[in-house]
Amino acid sequence: MSSSLDTREAAGAPALLTNCGGIGFHNPVLTASGTFGYGQEFDALCSLRSLGGLVTKGISPSPRLGNPPPRICETAAGMLNSIGLENVGVEAFAREKLPFLRACGTRVLVNFFGTTFDEYVDCGARLAALDGVDGLEMNVSCPNIKAGGIEFGRDPSVLSDLVKACRAVIRKPLWVKLTPNTSDIVALARACADNGADAVSIINTITGMAIDVRTRRPKIATVFGGLSGPAIKPVALRMVYQVYRAKIGIPICGIGGIQDGNDAIEFLLAGASCVQVGTQSFVDPASAERIIREMEDYCRAQGVIDVRELVGGLAISQ
Amino acid sequence: MRYFDARVIENRSLGGGYFVFRLGGCEPLAGSRPGQFVMLRGDWGRDPLLPRPLSLLSVAHDGRADLLAKVVGKGTALMERSPPGSRVSVLGPLGNSFPEPSSDVTDLLVAGGVGLPPLFMQAESAARLGLASGSEMLYGGRTSRDLVLLGEMRGQGIALHLATEDGSLGRRGRVTDELEARLEHWRAAASTRRLRIMACGPRAMLWAVGRIAQSCDIECYLSLEEQMACGIGVCLGCAVAAQTRPYRYVCKDGPVFPASEVMAHATAASTSPNEGGQQ
Numbered sequence: 001m002s003s004s005l006d007t008r009e010a011a012g013a014p015a016l017l018t019n020c021g022g023i024g025f026h027n028p029v030l031t032a033s034g035t036f037g038y039g040q041e042f043d044a045l046c047s048l049r050s051l052g053g054l055v056t057k058g059i060s061p062s063p064r065l066g067n068p069p070p071r072i073c074e075t076a077a078g079m080l081n082s083i084g085l086e087n088v089g090v091e092a093f094a095r096e097k098l099p100f101l102r103a104c105g106t107r108v109l110v111n112f113f114g115t116t117f118d119e120y121v122d123c124g125a126r127l128a129a130l131d132g133v134d135g136l137e138m139n140v141s142c143p144n145i146k147a148g149g150i151e152f153g154r155d156p157s158v159l160s161d162l163v164k165a166c167r168a169v170i171r172k173p174l175w176v177k178l179t180p181n182t183s184d185i186v187a188l189a190r191a192c193a194d195n196g197a198d199a200v201s202i203i204n205t206i207t208g209m210a211i212d213v214r215t216r217r218p219k220i221a222t223v224f225g226g227l228s229g230p231a232i233k234p235v236a237l238r239m240v241y242q243v244y245r246a247k248i249g250i251p252i253c254g255i256g257g258i259q260d261g262n263d264a265i266e267f268l269l270a271g272a273s274c275v276q277v278g279t280q281s282f283v284d285p286a287s288a289e290r291i292i293r294e295m296e297d298y299c300r301a302q303g304v305i306d307v308r309e310l311v312g313g314l315a316i317s318q
Numbered sequence: 319m320r321y322f323d324a325r326v327i328e329n330r331s332l333g334g335g336y337f338v339f340r341l342g343g344c345e346p347l348a349g350s351r352p353g354q355f356v357m358l359r360g361d362w363g364r365d366p367l368l369p370r371p372l373s374l375l376s377v378a379h380d381g382r383a384d385l386l387a388k389v390v391g392k393g394t395a396l397m398e399r400s401p402p403g404s405r406v407s408v409l410g411p412l413g414n415s416f417p418e419p420s421s422d423v424t425d426l427l428v429a430g431g432v433g434l435p436p437l438f439m440q441a442e443s444a445a446r447l448g449l450a451s452g453s454e455m456l457y458g459g460r461t462s463r464d465l466v467l468l469g470e471m472r473g474q475g476i477a478l479h480l481a482t483e484d485g486s487l488g489r490r491g492r493v494t495d496e497l498e499a500r501l502e503h504w505r506a507a508a509s510t511r512r513l514r515i516m517a518c519g520p521r522a523m524l525w526a527v528g529r530i531a532q533s534c535d536i537e538c539y540l541s542l543e544e545q546m547a548c549g550i551g552v553c554l555g556c557a558v559a560a561q562t563r564p565y566r567y568v569c570k571d572g573p574v575f576p577a578s579e580v581m582a583h584a585t586a587a588s589t590s591p592n593e594g595g596q597q
Contacts, residue, residue, distance in 0.1 A: 037552040045321050045409075045550075065564045072545050072555030077365045079547060083554045086565075230364050259364070282547040283359065283367055285321050285409065 014299035015306045016292070018052070020251045020273040021199025022173035023135050025052035025107055028307060029264060029292045032255055032278035033058055033111035033137065033177070034083070035228075038097040039104055045285040050292060052274060053107030056097070058139045060113055061123045063089035073210050073219035078229030078257070079279060080208055082222040085113065085142060090126050102132035109175065113139040116146055120162055125169040135173035138166060138197075141181075141204045141226075153179045153204075156191040167196035175253065177201035178239075180232075185239045186246045193248040201253040201276065202243060203236045229279040233257030237270050244271020244312055259287070261294020268310040319412060319550070320346035326404040327382065329397075334463030335389040336432070337398050338375065344383035347411050350374050352439035353541055353574040356410030357549035358385070360400055366393045368547050369409065371569070373435035373518070376442060386466070388432040412549045413573045416516045416539055419444035423512045425453040426500060427476075428527050430493055430519020431464050436541050436574075437518055438467060441476045450475040456500060458493025458519075462486040493519070494526045501534055516574075517541070528577035538577035544568040 016027035030053040036042060039054050048054065066086025073080050088096065093110075101108045110127050114120035120138070127133055140153025140162065152162050159176075167174060176192040178185060180203035189200045205226025210219040236256020243252055254272030257279070258264050264275045280287045299307060328340040347356070352374075359369035370393045376384040389395050400406070416436065419425060425444070427437040437455065444453045458481035459465050465487055471478055480488025481496040489496050497515070504513060517527040518541035531538030544556035551570035560566040561579050 035552065037550075041550050041552050044319060066554060066557065068559070069557045069565075070545055070555075071557055072547055072553060074366060074368050074545075077367055079368060081547075081553070081555065086554050086557075229367050279367070279547070282553055283369065284407065285548070285550070 014296055014304055016296060016299075018274055018308055020253055021135065021175050023053070023107055023109075025274060027052040027292050027295070028268065028274035029288050029295070030055055030107075030109070030253070030274060030276045031281055031288050032276035033139065034081075035278040035281045038093070038101065039108070040097070040100045042281070042285060043104075046289045049105035050289050051106045052292075053109060053134070054104075055109045055111050055137050055276060056093070056101070057087050058085055058111040058113050059087050059090055059093050059123065059127060060085065060115070061090055061119050061126070063087065063092065068221045070220050072225075075208070075210055075227065075229075076231060078227050078231030080210055080220055080225035080227055081205070082220045082225035084222070090123060093127075094130055098130060098132050107134045108132060109135045109137045111137045111139050111177065113142040115142060115144070117162060117165060120152075121165050121169055124166045124174075128170040128172045133172065135175060135198070136170060137175040137177050137201055138163070139177050139204070141177070141179045151179060151181070153188065154182055156184075156187045159188055160191040160195050163192050163195040163197050173198045175199040175201050177204050177255075179204050180235060180239055181207050186242055186248070189243040190246065190248050193250045197250060199251045199253055199273075200243065200248075201255055202240050202272075203232070203256050206232050206235060228257070230257040230259055233263060237266055240267055240272050241270040241314065258291065259283070261291050261298050264291050264295055265298050265310060268307070269312070269314045271312040271314070273308075273311050319410060321407070321409045322346055324383070324406050324408045326400050326402050326406065328402055329400055331398070332466040334461075334466070335398075336464075336466045337387060337389075338467075339385040339387060339397060339400075341383045341385070341406065341408070343381055344377065344408065345381040347374065347377050347383050347408075348379050348381075350377045350411035351415035352443055353415035353436040354411040354413050355549070355573060356383075356385070356408050356412060358397075358406055358408055360396055360404060360406045362396045366391070366396075369407070369549070370394070370397070371412075371543070371546055371549060373541070373573075374411065375435040375438055377439075386432065386435045386438070409549055413569060414571075416440050416541070416574050417514070419447055419449045419453060421449060421452065423452065423514050424504070426497065426513060426515045427453055427455045428493055428497055428515060428517035428519070429455065429457045430517075430523040431459045433517075433519030433523075433541070434467065435518075437516060438471065440516060441471060441474050445474040445476065453477075454479060454500060456481070456493050456496045458482065458496060458523075460484065492523070492526075494523060494530060497527060497530055501530070501536075512537075515539070525581065528581050531577055532581070539574050540577050540580060541573045542568050542575060542580065543573070
């Protein structure tokens with residue numbers, strides 16, 4: 001990696017190298033959990049090696065079957081999903097998915113979750129012990145079955161305890177992916193920072209719904225689902241900026257509706273150190289690779305030598 | 319499976335909202351089999367966002383590929399208005415296919431409305447193998463305007479049995495009525511030939527076809543449609559309840575399933591929903 005970077009710098013190419021939450025990336029573009037499978041699915045469609053990193057489908061201690069169909073529907077400039085956190089579980093992940101990821105040439109973050117405190121801790125510890133896992137991203141948008149199904153990530157004090165408990169057993173970089181379904185994103189981000197998280201990923205999907213007027217039924221079986229896609233970008237950007245401005249002491253990975261290089265640059269200017277491309281990988285499976293090139297073009301055109309100088313560079317007139 | 323750019327060569331309206339989209343530059347689709355599909359998206363900005371899953375109607379070796387669609391929403395309306403020369407992105411070929419035509423089986427191809435493409439392609443494949451006489455096309459729709467490409471199918475040399483709900487063309491009734499009539503015909507003929515059913519169309523029609531096949535103990539394959547975002551087994555949006563596993567995926571396990579595998583779906587899934595659960 002270092003030799004190719006040297007070559008690019010010598011040719012006057014802007015440096016895209018960056019660091020976020022204890023992990024060095026050769027560029028700031030990662031692919032988001034739930035939209036990139038376990039990496040292998042995209043091997044023939046985009047160069048995984050060119051990515052800054054990828055975040056796997058959310059993994060739980062045991063396999064999960066997911067929700068009944070219909071599970072997704074399209075909405076204006078976006079989509080709703082209620083997949084139900086279907087995944088292969090830790091054991092099958094380690095056995096069947098990780099060997100490919102170990103050799104794929106990019107940074108690998110494993111998204112994980114549980115339905116109880118103990119499951120989170122157990123799952124995080126087992127995944128962190130695996131060779132080939134560069135870091136973990138904790139999904140706290142899972143219903144807490146012992147607390148009536150309220151998401152772990154909605155209450156700052158519950159979130160504090162959860163992050164603290166996971167931090168104690170996870171010796172690798174630990175990121176927390178925050179829910180936007182809150183009135184105080186800064187309080188949630190601070191709960192993570194104060195309890196040892198290395199970074200926060202902002203945002204997960206926004207809860208929404210859609211109705212088929214012909215049948216008068218909800219368009220997805222669980223009625224509510226998570227909205228993603230370009231429709232949510234302004235909300236995501238606002239939340240990234242709010243957390244950046246609050247100076248919580250840990251970096252931000254920006255997520256939400258990124259479709260092109262300019263979208264990604266907006267997140268950096270709002271304060272994100274890196275970004276994740278999600279739903280756009282469904283629209284255009286090679287989009288992450290293109291977004292990296294477009295960011296490089298932007299930097300060249302704007303005379304930006306090092307992409308890190310853009311982070312938090314929003315110009316606001318006083 | 320490849321992801322590539324293609325161009326619209328011809329966009330032919332068939333009336334009733336149906337149109338054939340002829341694409342050039344589809345060399346990666348050569349060798350596609352009946353039942354396979356592509357995810358297609360035009361250069362139409364951010365809305366509608368997702369690519370559309372469309373079954374292949376016909377694929378030539380010179381990079382031409384035909385798709386049949388009907389205007390049902392924003393995406394298909396934009397497709398229908400795409401002039402020749404328009405750029406589209408294509409991901410495919412995706413999914414599995416119907417069993418190949420065989421000289422010792424008679425295939426009853428049952429198509430409902432815009433579910434025609436995979437069966438049209440299956441008929442084309444039978445004709446190419448010199449097996450057109452071993453297949454029958456049973457094709458139904460609401461009115462005569464829903465029955466398209468009839469000349470092309472007659473050209474394939476395949477027996478065509480039509481049904482419309484308003485009686486404007488062929489039998490008055492549903493295509494499943496026609497299926498029952500054809501099965502009765504084969505029973506009366508006391509033929510020893512093995513029968514096989516392949517179907518694509520609205521979900522209610524498919525379950526009806528599946529039930530008829532089950533009651534007669536006839537091998538039956540159904541090509542399912544479901545909402546999907548990616549086409550490659552990543553979004554997990556296109557789950558259908560199945561017999562041998564809790565869920566199967568239309569994009570990577572299908573779209574063609576043995577009827578016995580997915581008929582469970584007709585009685586609905588029974589797992590408890592995780593309300594508001596997100597990816």
